[in-house]
Every structure is written in C-alpha cells, then in structure tokens.
Amino acid sequence: SPAPAAAPVDGSALALADLDFEAAGGQLVVVCGRVGSGKTSLASAALGLLQQADGASVAVTGRTAYVPQQSFVMNDTVKNNILFGAAYDAAAYERVILACALDKDLAALPSGDETEIGERGITISGGQRQRIAIARAAYAEADLIVLDDPLSAMDPHVGKLVFDRCILGLLRGKTRVFCTNQLQFAPTADDIYYLDSGRVTERGSFGALLRKEGGAFASLYAHVSSTPNTAPPDADADGGAAPMDADVPRAPPADGAAPPSVARVPTTSVGTAAATADQRRADGKLVQVEKRSLGRVGLSTFVPLARAAHAALLGCGVALLILLMPISQYLVNILLSRWADAEAAGEANSERWLPFYVGSALVFAVIVFVRGLSCALFFTRASASLHTSMLRSVLAQPMRFFDTTPVGRVLNRFSSDMTAVDVMLPRLFDIWAFIIGSNSTTVLLSMIFAPPMVVINVALAVAFFKLYNYYAAVAVELQRIIAISISPLVASFSSFLIGLESIRAFNRVATFRAQFEARQLAFARAFTALVAIERFTMTFAVTIGVSIFLSALALALLFLARARFFVTPGSAGVTLAYAAIISFRLPAMFLMSVTLERLLAAAQRVMEYVDMPAEEGADAPLGAAGAAGASA
Known part of the structure; x- marks a missing residue:
C-alpha cells in the first residue's frame, strides 16, 4: 500500500x-x-x-x-x-x-x-x-x-x-x-x-x-x-x-x-x-539454574568479611568497641547516680564525683565516635575489596562461564548484592550493635537489682531463641529466593530492549509483557511472603506473645508479693518494670538480628563469586594496580 x-x-x-x-x-x-x-x-x-x-x-x-x-x-x-x-x-x-x-x-x-x-x-x-x-x-x-x-x-x-x-x-x-x-x-x-x-x-x-x-x-x-x-x-x-x-x-x-x-x-x-x-547437556540446557546456598548464614560470615577487608585486626577492634560501649554507658549512669546520692546525703565532698562523671562521659563519647569511624572504615574496605576481588574473579573465568551465565545474573551480584554490602549492611550493623549493647546492659542490671529476673530472662531467652531459629531460617531462604528472582528481571529487561524493534514489528508486545510480568510476579511472591511472615511474627508471635507473658507475670508477682513468698512488693514492682522494658526491646533486637542475617546472605552471594576457581593459566586481570587498590 x-x-x-x-x-x-x-x-x-x-x-x-x-x-x-x-x-x-x-x-x-x-x-x-x-x-x-x-x-x-x-x-x-x-x-x-x-x-x-x-x-x-x-x-x-x-x-x-x-x-x-x-x-x-x-x-x-x-x-x-x-x-x-x-x-x-x-x-x-x-x-x-x-x-x-x-x-x-x-x-x-x-x-x-x-x-x-x-x-x-x-x-x-x-x-x-x-x-x-x-x-x-x-x-x-x-x-x-x-x-x-x-x-x-x-x-x-x-x-x-x-x-x-x-x-x-x-x-x-x-x-x-x-x-x-x-x-x-x-x-x-x-x-x-x-x-x-x-x-x-x-x-x-x-x-x-x-x-x-x-x-x-x-x-x-x-x-x-x-x-x-x-x-x-x-x-x-x-x-x-x-x-x-x-x-x-x-x-x-x-x-x-x-x-x-x-x-x-x-x-x-x-x-x-x-x-x-x-x-551442553543432553537435554539441550545451556544456561543452568542459579545455585543458592542453603542453611543459615550466622555471624561467622563476618570472619571472611574481615579477611576480604584485609583488616582482621580492625574487625577485632570493632567487636571490642561494641562490647565497651554499653559498659561505658553503664559506668556513666552509675557515676551519675553516686553523685546524686552523695548530694542527697549532704556529703561535704560530693563534688569529687564530678570529675569521674565527666571523664566517663568523655570516654563514652570517644568510644561511640571511634566505633562509628571503625565500622565505616571496616565496611568500606571490605566492600571495596570484595568488589575488586569479585571483578577479578569474574574476568578470570573461562568463556564457558559467560556462555552459561546470563548477564543479568552477573549484574545482580554487582548491583543488588553489592548495594546490600555497600549501604544497607553497615547502617544496620551500627543500629544492631547499639541495640544489642543496650539490651545486654538492661538484662545485666535487671538481674542485679531484681534477682527474680534471672529466671524470667532465661525463659525469655529460650522462647525468643526458638522463635528466632524458625523465623530466621525461613527469612534467609526467602531473601535468597528474592535475590535469585531479580536476575531474570534484569536479564529480560535488557534483552527485550535490545529486541524491541523485532517485538513491535511482530506485534508480540503482549506476549513479552506477559513473560516479564510473570518474572515480576515470581519476585513479588517471594518479597510478599517475606513481608507477610515478618508481619505475622512481629504481630502475633511477638507482640501478642509479649502481652500475654507480661500479663501472666504481673498476676504471678501480685500473688507472690501479697503472700510475701520469695519477693516483696518493692522487688515485684522493679521486676515487672525490667521485664516490661526487656520484653518490648527484645522484638526490635529480634527483627534487627534477622534482617542483619538476611543482608549477610548478600555478602555470602558476593563471596561465592569471589571464590570461583579461575581458568587455568589465567593471570589476575586487574594486575598489581587492582591488588594494590584492594588492600589500600
């Protein structure tokens, strides 16, 4: 026409x-x-x-x-x-x-x-x-x-x-x-x-x-x-x-x-x-299904992270500062209380506590500053080293790796997983370390000032540990499925853009859109399942469970205090106050710990590419300059 x-x-x-x-x-x-x-x-x-x-x-x-x-x-x-x-x-x-x-x-x-x-x-x-x-x-x-x-x-x-x-x-x-x-x-x-x-x-x-x-x-x-x-x-x-x-x-x-x-x-x-x-296998499959690690990640993943950062000593320093921060915070509070008690008792030399209080506060501020700086330095070096090592490892792979591995799968490791290691993991680790330290101090103080809290803390620890094991195992696996489901989205998006003229000329836009939406749906299902299980756990297993626990504990302490059996009314009140604080802090620690483990799964995926065996006789593609940059 x-x-x-x-x-x-x-x-x-x-x-x-x-x-x-x-x-x-x-x-x-x-x-x-x-x-x-x-x-x-x-x-x-x-x-x-x-x-x-x-x-x-x-x-x-x-x-x-x-x-x-x-x-x-x-x-x-x-x-x-x-x-x-x-x-x-x-x-x-x-x-x-x-x-x-x-x-x-x-x-x-x-x-x-x-x-x-x-x-x-x-x-x-x-x-x-x-x-x-x-x-x-x-x-x-x-x-x-x-x-x-x-x-x-x-x-x-x-x-x-x-x-x-x-x-x-x-x-x-x-x-x-x-x-x-x-x-x-x-x-x-x-x-x-x-x-x-x-x-x-x-x-x-x-x-x-x-x-x-x-x-x-x-x-x-x-x-x-x-x-x-x-x-x-x-x-x-x-x-x-x-x-x-x-x-x-x-x-x-x-x-x-x-x-x-x-x-x-x-x-x-x-x-x-x-x-x-x-x-090429007998079934004609060239691109194999992306493999994923199984089982929990655990904090042991920080060990290879420290090795990747070439900063094992810095990693030990970060761990030490995480322990020192709640101790120094507790020391500041103790010295302040001693100074207040001395003033209330009318002691003539109550001012002697002032230098100790100011000194402890300065020590606490220095520890917080050094901890933040050390964490930033540690994760920056770890991230840069992991990226360089992963790039070197990928470039040293034989050609069959690139024939059988979609480009979207490789891009996913360098984008989504590295973003988790670069940005999300350092921020969350800092918050997690603060919550862990604060909760540890509260638990210790509760057992000192309210001895019945020893039994209560053990019961809470056992309950949350069992719940954590169940929830974390599912959450980490769902996080891995989410990471794997991103790869087909990236690959298909770039492929469809390359072939857009052919797709439009053949009037196959609806067909390819349906394929892309199916891959989006696979990602959305895994992501929705992760959010749903998180909301369910926090709402029913944690919030309702904590409310029932505190109600039962309050009734038990009330009857024991009235009978003056094992506890007095004063100790019962202190015990109930500490139990409420710990019970409402534990869910935050619970959620942060699981989220941290999920992010460590991204670091684990990066290290899988770092540890791939290189092609026989392949030189390090980035050369001495790349190695120097990784250890800088």
Whole structure:
C-alpha cells in the first residue's frame, strides 16, 4: 500500500525525506544504496518504528515481520526463537526449517531445536543467527516481511540457497521489502528503489535501471559485479563456524514429498569455540539454574568479611568497641547516680564525683565516635575489596562461564548484592550493635537489682531463641529466593530492549509483557511472603506473645508479693518494670538480628563469586594496580 514517510532523527535532521514508497501485494521490492543512504531507516519506517515528521504517514495492510540487520535472538531454545510466541504448527515449522537450511545445523546440535543458544546467540555463528531470524519471519505467516541485509553473514552459496528456497520460494505471494547491496539478487525483484541521503533517486525494474545512462544503480551494480569476492570468510560467518553448510541440499523436495524431520539426535557440537560440547547437556540446557546456598548464614560470615577487608585486626577492634560501649554507658549512669546520692546525703565532698562523671562521659563519647569511624572504615574496605576481588574473579573465568551465565545474573551480584554490602549492611550493623549493647546492659542490671529476673530472662531467652531459629531460617531462604528472582528481571529487561524493534514489528508486545510480568510476579511472591511472615511474627508471635507473658507475670508477682513468698512488693514492682522494658526491646533486637542475617546472605552471594576457581593459566586481570587498590 502507498506509504509516504519521513522520520526525524533529531530536532532538525530527517533520516528520510521526500519519500514516496510503495510495495504492492506479493511483490519482491529491493531497496539498495551505498552505506548510510537510509536503507535501515526505510525498513524501520515501513514498519512504523520511526517517529514521523508532520505530514508523513505510513499505511500497512496485514501483519508484519522483520529481519533486522543485527539479528535478535533470545536466551532460549532454537525452536522458541523461531516460534517467537506463535502457536506451534509442525508442518509449517518443518517447511521453514528446510527453506532456511537449518536442518543440518539442528542435526549437529546436542538436542536439536530444543538446544538453548545463549544470550544474543553467542554460541552460534552470525549466519546461523540470521537464518534463525529469517525462519522466524517466514513462520510468522505475515503479509509484509521487511528484510534488512539478511544474508550478509552467510557464505555466498548458503545465502543463495536461503534466498531461492525461502525468500523466492516459501514466501512467494508475500510482500517482501529486501534491503541489501548484494545486487546479484536484484534481477529477481519486481521493483527496485535506489536511495541516496535518505531520498529515492531512482526507481524501476532491474532492466530499466540498468539501461539508464549515468544512473547511480547501474554504476553501483557495475562496481559490485566487477569486484571479485576475494575477502577471507568472516570468522562469524557460516563457512567458518558451521562446516555442515557445505553439504546443504541445493534444491527443495519435490511437490508433495514429505519434508525431512527436524533432527533431535545429539551428534557434534556447533557454534563458537567457546561453546564446547561439555557445556551442553543432553537435554539441550545451556544456561543452568542459579545455585543458592542453603542453611543459615550466622555471624561467622563476618570472619571472611574481615579477611576480604584485609583488616582482621580492625574487625577485632570493632567487636571490642561494641562490647565497651554499653559498659561505658553503664559506668556513666552509675557515676551519675553516686553523685546524686552523695548530694542527697549532704556529703561535704560530693563534688569529687564530678570529675569521674565527666571523664566517663568523655570516654563514652570517644568510644561511640571511634566505633562509628571503625565500622565505616571496616565496611568500606571490605566492600571495596570484595568488589575488586569479585571483578577479578569474574574476568578470570573461562568463556564457558559467560556462555552459561546470563548477564543479568552477573549484574545482580554487582548491583543488588553489592548495594546490600555497600549501604544497607553497615547502617544496620551500627543500629544492631547499639541495640544489642543496650539490651545486654538492661538484662545485666535487671538481674542485679531484681534477682527474680534471672529466671524470667532465661525463659525469655529460650522462647525468643526458638522463635528466632524458625523465623530466621525461613527469612534467609526467602531473601535468597528474592535475590535469585531479580536476575531474570534484569536479564529480560535488557534483552527485550535490545529486541524491541523485532517485538513491535511482530506485534508480540503482549506476549513479552506477559513473560516479564510473570518474572515480576515470581519476585513479588517471594518479597510478599517475606513481608507477610515478618508481619505475622512481629504481630502475633511477638507482640501478642509479649502481652500475654507480661500479663501472666504481673498476676504471678501480685500473688507472690501479697503472700510475701520469695519477693516483696518493692522487688515485684522493679521486676515487672525490667521485664516490661526487656520484653518490648527484645522484638526490635529480634527483627534487627534477622534482617542483619538476611543482608549477610548478600555478602555470602558476593563471596561465592569471589571464590570461583579461575581458568587455568589465567593471570589476575586487574594486575598489581587492582591488588594494590584492594588492600589500600
């Protein structure tokens, strides 16, 4: 249908201008021109993928399909890359496989068309990627197929075979817009457009344009025809990566003959040298499920953290300062009480307590300052060292690691997990250390001034310890599931952006949105479960449990005090006051401890990458400078 179009690149320039382009139903229209003339822009404009300038319009009748210059392949099986969200039709699928000369390739793959081909198709050749993209367009049963230089990465005989079988054969009757400078295919075109600087300068049949005296198309055709193809084959082309192409049958089967079945019997490996046969299991899986550690994390994770920071002594200092802070705080309170008692008793030299009180307060302030500074220094050094070590470890991995590990999984370790170690863990550790110290002081004082609190504190400790073990085990596992569920989101988001033009051209936006939403749902389920179990534990198990405990304790102390059995009314009041303070502080300590353990799971995930064995003979990629930076 008529499609005058213009597409602005920025505020002033136009990629296409003064363009009146038409591809009638069933025609093969060739669009040619020198490099940078606007062929790719025309292909995008024909599909409505470029912004239109004022007055421009694009009209397309029927469904569309697109083979971009840089073929888009998903981190999925060959079959799913060809189907691209469409329903499976065995007969149509077999015809497409044969027309695109993929039957020999599938026979060589370990699991045939069920073999995963990795992100961006890194385990197959460029020609194979292009043939998969052409097969996708052919299978889509579209009315308009736009092909942007689809044969450039194929050997000449393979490209000729695919052109004859698929573009001229299987797609006969479809409207085909073929953007290329491989002008050996131009004689078969129904119409030819020659572009120059985004404008159509010549249009007509092959014969008419060739006879045009001084024509740009005739000049380009003569130049291409007179240039011998002496360049060595591309290492990423079919000839170098897929030797089975030399034996591809040269003609399709006779009409009515049954197409050969798509091979699914593992034979030899095919693809880049990095994708060795031992990477691909018999079930065709290339990307393995992300492994996760099991069991609790525990504070023992701080030991490798201290080693990573190259600051074991600093780590011991931080632990010592955490213990000294509540002691110094308790000492300040004791000295203040002694000074107040001396003033109340009218002692003549009560001022003697003032220097002790001021000195202890200064010591407490210094300990708090040094503790904060030491924690910041410790975690900063640990985080920087872990990041450098993880980067060095990843860069020293063999190529099979990058073939079998999605980029989103690696980015997740360097972003989400490192953020937890960089930002969240230091802040929470500081608060947790303060709460632990304060609660420890309160527990100690309660047992000194109210001896019945020894029994009560033991009962509280046992109850909270059992509850903590149950809750922490579930919370840490859910945190690991959350961390793992982020990786597919990152990977799919970047992959979908790369293939956005193909997704829109095939009208598969809803299909890919559903896939992304399913991955979002997996993340949301784990996150919601973590929040729900946290709220349940804090509301029912902690708040209600503490309320019932304090009510029962108050009644027990009341009866014991009235009977003057073991406790007096005064000691009962003090005991109840301390029990209330401890009971309401324990939930905060409980929640902080579990959250700290969850964040330590992120540090554990980072250290898993740090401890990966390097490729044999690999040097440290960051060199001496990186090592120096890690230990600075």
